[in-house]
Amino acid sequence: MTTILTPGAVSLSQLRDIWAMGAAVTLDPACHDGVAKAHAAVAKAAAGEAAIYGVNTGFGKLASVKIAARDVAALQRNLILSHCCGVGEPLDAATTRLMMVLKLLSLGRGASGVAVSTITILQDMLAKGVLPVIPSQGSVGASGDLAPLAHMAAAMIGEGEAMLQGVRMPAREALAKVGVTPIILGAKEGLALINGTQFSTACALVGLWGAWRNAATSVLTGAMSTDAIMGSTAPLQDAIHTLRGHAGQIAVARAQRALMQGSEIRESHRDEDTRVQDPYCIRCQPQVTGAAIDLLHFAGRTLEIEANAVTDNPLVLVDDNLIVSGGNFHAEPVGFAADQIAVAVSEIGAIAQRRIALMVDPTLSCDLPPFLTPEPGINSGLMIAEVTTAALMSENKHLANPCTTDSTPTSANQEDHVSMAAHAARRLERMNKNLNVILGVEAMCGAQGIEFRAPLKTSAPLCAAMNVLRDEVPTVVEDRYMAPSIEAASALVASGALAGSVTLPGAVTGDAE
Numbered sequence: 001m002t003t004i005l006t007p008g009a010v011s012l013s014q015l016r017d018i019w020a021m022g023a024a025v026t027l028d029p030a031c032h033d034g035v036a037k038a039h040a041a042v043a044k045a046a047a048g049e050a051a052i053y054g055v056n057t058g059f060g061k062l063a064s065v066k067i068a069a070r071d072v073a074a075l076q077r078n079l080i081l082s083h084c085c086g087v088g089e090p091l092d093a094a095t096t097r098l099m100m101v102l103k104l105l106s107l108g109r110g111a112s113g114v115a116v117s118t119i120t121i122l123q124d125m126l127a128k129g130v131l132p133v134i135p136s137q138g139s140v141g142a143s144g145d146l147a148p149l150a151h152m153a154a155a156m157i158g159e160g161e162a163m164l165q166g167v168r169m170p171a172r173e174a175l176a177k178v179g180v181t182p183i184i185l186g187a188k189e190g191l192a193l194i195n196g197t198q199f200s201t202a203c204a205l206v207g208l209w210g211a212w213r214n215a216a217t218s219v220l221t222g223a224m225s226t227d228a229i230m231g232s233t234a235p236l237q238d239a240i241h242t243l244r245g246h247a248g249q250i251a252v253a254r255a256q257r258a259l260m261q262g263s264e265i266r267e268s269h270r271d272e273d274t275r276v277q278d279p280y281c282i283r284c285q286p287q288v289t290g291a292a293i294d295l296l297h298f299a300g301r302t303l304e305i306e307a308n309a310v311t312d313n314p315l316v317l318v319d320d321n322l323i324v325s326g327g328n329f330h331a332e333p334v335g336f337a338a339d340q341i342a343v344a345v346s347e348i349g350a351i352a353q354r355r356i357a358l359m360v361d362p363t364l365s366c367d368l369p370p371f372l373t374p375e376p377g378i379n380s381g382l383m384i385a386e387v388t389t390a391a392l393m394s395e396n397k398h399l400a401n402p403c404t405t406d407s408t409p410t411s412a413n414q415e416d417h418v419s420m421a422a423h424a425a426r427r428l429e430r431m432n433k434n435l436n437v438i439l440g441v442e443a444m445c446g447a448q449g450i451e452f453r454a455p456l457k458t459s460a461p462l463c464a465a466m467n468v469l470r471d472e473v474p475t476v477v478e479d480r481y482m483a484p485s486i487e488a489a490s491a492l493v494a495s496g497a498l499a500g501s502v503t504l505p506g507a508v509t510g511d512a513e
Contacts, residue, residue, distance in 0.1 A: 005027055005028065006027075006028045006030075007027060007105045012300055012307075019097065019205070024126065025101055027104055038110050041113065041318060054325075055072075055187050055188045073186065076185035080193070080194065083150035084151050086135030086147040086150070090133045093163065094206075096131045098205065099152065100122055103149070104123065105307065112310065113316045121180060124178075125155070128178035129178070130163075130174045130175060132156075132171065133162060135148070136148075136426060139199055139200065144329035145197060146195075148199035149194040149199060150193075153194055154171065158175060164177060191313070195329045198311075200334045200335070202425075203425035204334055204338045204341065206429065207428025207429060208299060208341055213494070214493065215289065215296065215507070217439050217498050218289055219252055219285075220500065220502050221355075221442040224443060224465065225442060225445070225449070227449075228365075228445070228450050229358060230268075235282075235286075238253065240253070241253045241254075246294060247294060248297070251290065252285060255502055259502070260459050260462070261461075263462065279354070280351075281351050281355045282358070288347060288351045289348055292348050298340060303337050310328060312329060335403060335425075338403070338425040339402045342431060345432060349396050349435045356441055356445050360382055373476065380479055382441070382448065389438045392437055396431050400431070403421070403427070404420055437486060440486060440493045443489055447466045450466065461500070469489065473485045473489050
């Protein structure tokens with residue numbers, strides 16, 4: 001089934017479904033008229049005498065060089081080939097598709113000056129599974145994601161490489177196998193394809209969706225940890241959080257109250273809590289995780305706007321009969337959003353790691369055995385699993401340092417302030433994987449701690465989560481080779497299986513096939 005998209009009005013949920021399920025997409029044909037009008041305006045300008053950037057001039061520092069009408073097609077082709085300077089591991093298939101869809105949405109707004117046929121070939125490539133090989137490094141996030149988008153555009157003209165049914169091959173060969181003819185770029189079309197923030201935005205969106213899954217899981221693993229150490233639920237009372245008023249904080253407290261409702265462990269010490277106040281990693285979960293969730297909401301709104309935006313240059317303002325140079329290709333909003341997501345991911349992991357440390361420490365865990373092993377000494381239990389989470393927490397702290405403050409001039413100082421949005425967004429995948437492990441180990445520790453409270457049982461929702469975990473990760477009775485258990489637990493986090501029924505208001509999550 002083909003998803004019909006309306007440029008300028010696509011939601012995060014629609015984009016998530018496209019990314020996760022690989023659905024075929026097409027733009028609403030109603031946009032074609034606006035696209036054709038802008039294309040006609042560019043064609044007229046290309047035939048004229050007035051110098052218009054990117055239409056009949058060189059690019060960047062070479063904008064003062066006038067290009068003859070007979071050389072316009074060569075200009076656009078050369079632009080694409082010269083900008084294919086990406087390096088590093090190729091972008092994964094699902095994110096590549098999302099990047100292509102975002103470019104379609106931008107072109108479909110009718111302000112880029114491309115032909116309808118240029119939109120059609122992108123749609124055909126998506127429908128028939130021809131995915132350009134996009135190196136993941138080389139963009140500074142202004143003048144757009146030049147190198148990554150150039151590799152996309154190269155495949156459209158039959159250059160570079162593409163993936164087809166999991167096989168890497170020359171793009172021209174891939175197009176021929178599915179019956180698609182490479183295009184010849186007209187005036188401004190190459191520039192319209194490589195100017196834009198679609199690589200950065202696609203990577204940031206994938207990072208956002210992973211962060212939402214991790215945030216939901218952290219609410220559950222935090223509840224498990226609280227019950228394991230016989231922590232108090234008094235700090236979860238709704239009145240505390242409504243008095244402050246932050247939506248994320250209120251939502252986390254509400255979710256954790258529901259998760260722990262009916263726990264025999266909790267009821268056993270309600271009237272005689274062993275601590276007057278639990279450590280912050282238990283008591284302040286709504287305040288910390290909730291604040292992270294609020295950041296994700298803000299970043300998500302920014303990325304939704306950007307996904308629907310026109311971000312190339314110059315722009316064709318058909319109603320005003322103008323072709324105007326601007327700076328919508330500057331990815332500062334995307335960079336800021338990615339930096340915010342990174343901070344949220346780092347802090348979710350930081351407080352989760354402290355809960356793990358609490359559970360393995362017999363001086364703080366309310367009589368749980370050292371390192372959660374029934375025979376400490378001969379067995380080390382979860383001692384080094386906690387150390388691993390400390391390493392990953394520290395790594396995420398370093399990765400969370402802002403990227404957008406690290407501008408460097410490029411292109412002979414013509415592009416003298418850049419956003420660094422591309423690597424701000426790309427690092428989110430690594431950070432989310434680190435957080436998958438931290439939360440997976442927290443689930444292992446929480447389940448182990450709850451099992452030590454037998455015959456008392458935890459709540460039904462937490463029992464259900466423990467059953468999901470135990471299907472893949474057995475209880476640690478005697479020391480064993482631990483790496484597969486950690487890998488299995490982190491995979492449950494990454495897939496969303498461990499979070500189960502935990503939902504956070506406004507969250508948009510998903511898993512790519």
